[in-house]
Amino acid sequence: MIVAGCDVGSLTSKAVLMQDGRIVGSAVIKSKAKPWESAEAVMQQALSAAGLEMGDVRYAVGTGYGRDRIPFVAEAVSEIGCHGRGARWLVPSARTVIDIGGQDCKALRLDGDGNVEKFIANDKCASGTGRFLEVMARVLGVELGDLGEMSSRSRHAVTLANACTVWAQADVIKHLNDGVPVEDIAAGVNNAMAARMATLVRNLGIAPDVCMTGGVAKNSGVLSGIEKLLGVRLKRIRREDPQIAGAIGAALIAAEKAGGGRP
Amino acid sequence: MIVAGCDVGSLTAKAVIMRDGAIVGSGVVRSGAAAEASANAAMRMALAAAGVALDDVARCVATGYGRKRISFGDAVESEISCHAKGAIWQAPAVRTIVDIGGQDAKAIKLDERGDVLRYLYNDKCASGTGRFLEVIAEALGIELEAMGELSQQSSEHLTLSNQCVVFAETEILSLVSEGKETADIVKALHRAVARRAASMAKSIGVVGDVAMTGGVALNAGMFEALGEALGTELTRVAHPQLAGAIGAALFATDAARTAAAAPVSAARA
Numbered sequence: 001m002i003v004a005g006c007d008v009g010s011l012t013s014k015a016v017l018m019q020d021g022r023i024v025g026s027a028v029i030k031s032k033a034k035p036w037e038s039a040e041a042v043m044q045q046a047l048s049a050a051g052l053e054m055g056d057v058r059y060a061v062g063t064g065y066g067r068d069r070i071p072f073v074a075e076a077v078s079e080i081g082c083h084g085r086g087a088r089w090l091v092p093s094a095r096t097v098i099d100i101g102g103q104d105c106k107a108l109r110l111d112g113d114g115n116v117e118k119f120i121a122n123d124k125c126a127s128g129t130g131r132f133l134e135v136m137a138r139v140l141g142v143e144l145g146d147l148g149e150m151s152s153r154s155r156h157a158v159t160l161a162n163a164c165t166v167w168a169q170a171d172v173i174k175h176l177n178d179g180v181p182v183e184d185i186a187a188g189v190n191n192a193m194a195a196r197m198a199t200l201v202r203n204l205g206i207a208p209d210v211c212m213t214g215g216v217a218k219n220s221g222v223l224s225g226i227e228k229l230l231g232v233r234l235k236r237i238r239r240e241d242p243q244i245a246g247a248i249g250a251a252l253i254a255a256e257k258a259g260g261g262r263p
Numbered sequence: 264m265i266v267a268g269c270d271v272g273s274l275t276a277k278a279v280i281m282r283d284g285a286i287v288g289s290g291v292v293r294s295g296a297a298a299e300a301s302a303n304a305a306m307r308m309a310l311a312a313a314g315v316a317l318d319d320v321a322r323c324v325a326t327g328y329g330r331k332r333i334s335f336g337d338a339v340e341s342e343i344s345c346h347a348k349g350a351i352w353q354a355p356a357v358r359t360i361v362d363i364g365g366q367d368a369k370a371i372k373l374d375e376r377g378d379v380l381r382y383l384y385n386d387k388c389a390s391g392t393g394r395f396l397e398v399i400a401e402a403l404g405i406e407l408e409a410m411g412e413l414s415q416q417s418s419e420h421l422t423l424s425n426q427c428v429v430f431a432e433t434e435i436l437s438l439v440s441e442g443k444e445t446a447d448i449v450k451a452l453h454r455a456v457a458r459r460a461a462s463m464a465k466s467i468g469v470v471g472d473v474a475m476t477g478g479v480a481l482n483a484g485m486f487e488a489l490g491e492a493l494g495t496e497l498t499r500v501a502h503p504q505l506a507g508a509i510g511a512a513l514f515a516t517d518a519a520r521t522a523a524a525a526p527v528s529a530a531r532a
Contacts, residue, residue: 103430124426124427125388125427126427126428126429126430131429131430135429162387163387164387164388164389164428165389165427165428165429166389166394166398166428166429167366167387167389
């Protein structure tokens with residue numbers, strides 16, 4: 001039986017196809033102007049990757065910012081639940097999940113069965129979201145995906161004076177004008193992001209193991225920054241792209257609805 | 264007796280010259296990277312307007328973000344005390360001050376003598392400061408100074424759902440692409456900035472007459488929006504942007520008088 005999960009975010013859209021508890025196809029695209037366009041495009045890409053057609057999908061669940069406007073899903077489910085399920089599937093020992101999206105961030109605590117016990121989310125302030133890194137990468141003139149690796153080459157990371165994206169941007173420009181090496185500024189940017197996440201997790205109350213999902217989980221500078229601040233190791237997600245955690249959760253819920261009971 | 268007050272903010276430097284308790288000259292310049300150079304320029308402008316030389320100034324008090332880097336200052340005072348003193352001097356019935364500067368915002372509650380009872384200060388978040396207006400002016404390609412008048416031409420009521428400057432900028436750009444009028448967008452922006460500043464003022468309690476100070480008060484649209492957000496008619500002060508510098512000059516007056524009185528009391532003893 002084939003099921004699908006589709007996570008339409010503000011910046012990227014993700015789709016996952018699962019068969020008997022295994023991922024058979026997935027895709028990540030930049031979100032389009034309309035949520036339904038993003039959903040159709042990303043699902044089509046995942047289907048071609050799997051060599052399948054929409055007609056083969058028994059049940060589909062949507063999640064994310066645009067979840068209520070996905071035409072092909074039988075149901076729309078909250079992001080919190082999907083990210084919890086997806087993270088638990090990726091890291092079975094996970095009790096704390098940090099998820100950084102394009103325009104939000106959340107920290108979830110899971111109980112022994114993987115249900116969400118408690119969560120804190122921020123979608124009010126750009127600081128601590130993917131948008132923060134995006135703005136800084138643009139100012140630095142580097143690719144968003146390169147920020148993490150740049151951190152590892154830094155020897156004297158700068159300290160950004162402020163959490164606010166607007167003030168931090170001014171700070172970054174000042175460091176650039178002062179001739180500070182770009183990797184030292186990149187490391188400062190990653191550390192600022194990590195500090196914001198560490199505060200979020202502390203407010204939630206930390207329970208090991210901790211893992212991180214979302215696109216920013218691919219930034220090693222942010223990961224190691226959080227580890228230093230919290231004094232715990234983060235479980236790395238290597239078996240799949242951490243960015244598709246929400247879509248995986250949606251597909252797992254789809255499998256449950258379609259087949260009765262958890263796979 | 265001639266005294267001076269100088270308020271070096273993050274975006275503008277202000278100087279005021281007072282003679283026997285009246286303002287005789289003032290200067291406002293946009294701050295450069297060097298606080299000291301901006302302070303000097305503002306002071307030169309104020310001295311020229313007053314027709315006096317720096318040597319004529321008996322005492323000068325500095326305040327603001329760059330106050331410690333002013334070479335000609337005899338003493339420094341906190342921004343909060345200076346704003347309070349400068350506002351109540353202009354409008355004696357004022358008990359609440361909302362000051363919106365280029366990169367910060369303050370809410371101050373005073374007693375009847377002008378002493379500060381409580382205050383809140385925000386320089387952590389750009390929302391609710393002049394910087395919010397500046398970022399959006401740049402995104403819309405309009406002059407910051409033109410926003411007040413532009414907002415008066417608004418005919419459609421729009422509301423920004425985002426309070427964060429970064430998210431609001433994206434929201435505003437999508438309003439532009441939907442073909443919304445710039446005047447309506449600017450008015451919605453004024454409401455958003457005012458909402459943020461007002462919530463800070465409300466959290467310390469808004470009592471008595473309320474004055475709006477800081478450079479942003481010169482924007483008529485913001486003045487109106489803040490009054491609406493606070494649900495009260497704001498007291499208009501003559502020199503909202505100079506409140507801090509006036510307060511500093513008043514502190515200079517107090518100190519100069521004490522100094523002048525000292526030898527007399529010493530002689531009596």
